[in-house]
Amino acid sequence: MRIRKLLPAVLAGAGFVSASPVMASMGNIGTTYGVLPSDVASAQALSLFNGQVSATYYNPANLARDSRGVLTSGLMHADHELRASKVSGGSFASPRDGDILQDVPSQQVLLGMKTDLTDLTRYEHPLYLGFMLGVEKYGDEMMAFSSATDRAGQYLEYGRQPLFLNLGGGTQIWRGLDMGLSARITLHSEAELIASSTLGGTTSYESLEVSAVPSIRPIFGMNMDFGESFCGEDACWMNGLEAAFSFRGYSNSSTKVDSTITIPGTVLDPGMSLAVTTIDSYQPNIYAAGLAYARDRWRVGVTLEMQQWSDLESELESDTIKDQAVNASGADQLEFKDIVVPRVGGEFHLNDTYMLTGGLAFSESPMSSDGSLEVNYLDNDKWILGLGLTAEYASVPVLAFPVRFDLAYQYQKLESREFDLYDQRAASYPQPYETVEADGDVHIFSGSITLKF
Numbered sequence: 001m002r003i004r005k006l007l008p009a010v011l012a013g014a015g016f017v018s019a020s021p022v023m024a025s026m027g028n029i030g031t032t033y034g035v036l037p038s039d040v041a042s043a044q045a046l047s048l049f050n051g052q053v054s055a056t057y058y059n060p061a062n063l064a065r066d067s068r069g070v071l072t073s074g075l076m077h078a079d080h081e082l083r084a085s086k087v088s089g090g091s092f093a094s095p096r097d098g099d100i101l102q103d104v105p106s107q108q109v110l111l112g113m114k115t116d117l118t119d120l121t122r123y124e125h126p127l128y129l130g131f132m133l134g135v136e137k138y139g140d141e142m143m144a145f146s147s148a149t150d151r152a153g154q155y156l157e158y159g160r161q162p163l164f165l166n167l168g169g170g171t172q173i174w175r176g177l178d179m180g181l182s183a184r185i186t187l188h189s190e191a192e193l194i195a196s197s198t199l200g201g202t203t204s205y206e207s208l209e210v211s212a213v214p215s216i217r218p219i220f221g222m223n224m225d226f227g228e229s230f231c232g233e234d235a236c237w238m239n240g241l242e243a244a245f246s247f248r249g250y251s252n253s254s255t256k257v258d259s260t261i262t263i264p265g266t267v268l269d270p271g272m273s274l275a276v277t278t279i280d281s282y283q284p285n286i287y288a289a290g291l292a293y294a295r296d297r298w299r300v301g302v303t304l305e306m307q308q309w310s311d312l313e314s315e316l317e318s319d320t321i322k323d324q325a326v327n328a329s330g331a332d333q334l335e336f337k338d339i340v341v342p343r344v345g346g347e348f349h350l351n352d353t354y355m356l357t358g359g360l361a362f363s364e365s366p367m368s369s370d371g372s373l374e375v376n377y378l379d380n381d382k383w384i385l386g387l388g389l390t391a392e393y394a395s396v397p398v399l400a401f402p403v404r405f406d407l408a409y410q411y412q413k414l415e416s417r418e419f420d421l422y423d424q425r426a427a428s429y430p431q432p433y434e435t436v437e438a439d440g441d442v443h444i445f446s447g448s449i450t451l452k453f
Helices: 003-013 037-041 060-064 226-231 309-316 323-327
Strands: 070-089 100-102 106-116 128-136 164-174 177-197 203-225 241-248 251-263 267-283 286-294 298-307 339-349 354-363 382-393 403-421 434-452
Touching: 037 354, 037 382, 037 403, 037 434, 060 128, 060 164, 060 177, 060 203, 060 241, 070 403, 164 203, 177 267, 203 226, 203 251, 226 241, 267 309, 309 323
Parallel strands: 177 251
Antiparallel strands: 070 100, 070 106, 070 434, 106 128, 128 164, 164 177, 177 203, 203 241, 241 286, 251 267, 286 298, 298 339, 339 354, 354 382, 382 403, 403 434
16 A cells, blocks of 8 residues: 555645755754844854844844834845765665755845834833844745655754744833843644545545644843943943843744545545654754943954753654654664853944944754764754944935945854764664765855834
């Protein structure tokens, strides 16, 4: 019986395709690349102190840094060349075509807005609301989603990204102390299919119900300007010194499919049940803390992020596509660890109009295992280098307020690392059928225009 032919149809009905070339991943643009060009350019080192609308993701307290409203639009293009070359083995046929394993770009259109809601209340205390939206394939693909096993290996964090949406607000709590709260919104979808099928996989009498509900995860941030808090209008050494902290709760996109299939004369009522539950675009709990120091023409900052990737193991236990990787008992067991990501960056004002931004970060791989049964995840330590140019024009024709243009480039170098590939169908199992060396290069280009009002 060719029952397996039914599965792609079931999954396609839920907007999800196993083994799809979309190559989605356990990542999002905010953590993997940077939301706006200013975040990309500083390698996210200054994102905790960034007053642009991307603060809804990094630190919503910064929405209160500027009383003016903001409207931002932008584009981001991330070009991947992720490689996996054979070191040894290879007796089991692999679908890999040469060394290039993944080169599908991520292309996002970005929209953001911030506004002052003070006039909606009976109080004069300022309250700011902002949202940030990112849509894949320049706006054509909101549900970039893939979950699959892969004999050739697949990268953990890179690929197209599903809908990126944040909504939150910030306000001043005390002189120099701002706090904010926002929500990271992802979609959890469910589908139920009832159908009758022939042995060849042709279905009839289909009934399909699909639903999706938002999953809301919290983001909290606070920022303190020590000079404003403790110096007031007096000159002191704390002028220009800032500290910030944020917490981003874990999030993921998920799909659950339940189906009941009957085959006349072969599989009778109540039929055969197929159930698939899988997650994608998982982001762990992230605790970030940073310091920044500014003078008239420059600012430098350092940020440390603690990312709790170890919790992903328990999440994957309920994933019916990838659960065998975390439930394995040998060297093919998928294991994760918590990591700390250091970031350092700076800004320099060339004059009243132009500013240069640069940043450097090192991100250790959260994968502590070198193999994962049938899923065959690949992940590397990486260096991240960013550079950007900002131009803010205080006076432009027609408009009464400044206009800001940002351009940024970021390079990510994935260091070489060897992985063992496992498949239960290989004659060599429980030994790996192939060992590969994984490395890669990622180039990110980003640009935006910001109107202030």
